[in-house]
Amino acid sequence: MDENVKAKLDAILKRDQEKQAQAQEAQNKAKSDVKARQEQWSKHVNRVFIPALQPITEMLNQKGWICKIEQPKENTLTVVLYRGGMRGASTSRPELQFRLDSLGKIWIQQSTPSVSRSDDDTHTFEDLTAQFVEQRTVAFIEALVADSNF
Numbered sequence: 001m002d003e004n005v006k007a008k009l010d011a012i013l014k015r016d017q018e019k020q021a022q023a024q025e026a027q028n029k030a031k032s033d034v035k036a037r038q039e040q041w042s043k044h045v046n047r048v049f050i051p052a053l054q055p056i057t058e059m060l061n062q063k064g065w066i067c068k069i070e071q072p073k074e075n076t077l078t079v080v081l082y083r084g085g086m087r088g089a090s091t092s093r094p095e096l097q098f099r100l101d102s103l104g105k106i107w108i109q110q111s112t113p114s115v116s117r118s119d120d121d122t123h124t125f126e127d128l129t130a131q132f133v134e135q136r137t138v139a140f141i142e143a144l145v146a147d148s149n150f
Contacts, residue, residue, distance in 0.1 A: 034102060041075050041100045044125055049077055049098070052130035056137055075100035079137060081144060090116035096140040098128070110140050112147040 053069050060067040060081065068080045079096040088094045088111035097109045105122035 033104075037100060037104045038075060040125060044128065045071070045077055048128060048130050049133055052133040053079060053137060056134065056141075060141075079140070081141065086148065087113060088116065089114055094144050096137060098133075108136065110143065112140075112144045113149070114147050115143075 050069065057067045057069060057079075065081060065083050070078045070080055072078055076097060076099045078098075080093050081095065082093045086094055091111040094112050095110070097107075097111075099107045099109070101107060101122075104124070106124065106128060107122055108119040110117060
């Protein structure tokens, strides 16, 4: 092989190896970031969501509602709230759902008997204090009671 061709080919292959290494490094970092966010989510559920929601759940259950805190899938926490045969517009039961996406944003969606909607804004972990979770849950309950014919 001609030396000039060999040198050029070596340079091309070296650049390709560098690009592949950078791509692999970026992919590893992305996976690591997702795992870190998932761990942060789990901690936030245990440190913020559950303590904020537990007293509300107990109060509602004492007043004749069925209220449960569920984690139906990874990175999702759902407050299911109903009485009687109440159904959600897009879910089997009315619910308030908090969901962490792959970019670290938290989405909130609620379903009452006639309306299913997502909040306009996404949230960060810092946004979701115990007070915020309590207030957002009370807003859901208010919407549910207003929408209910039961």
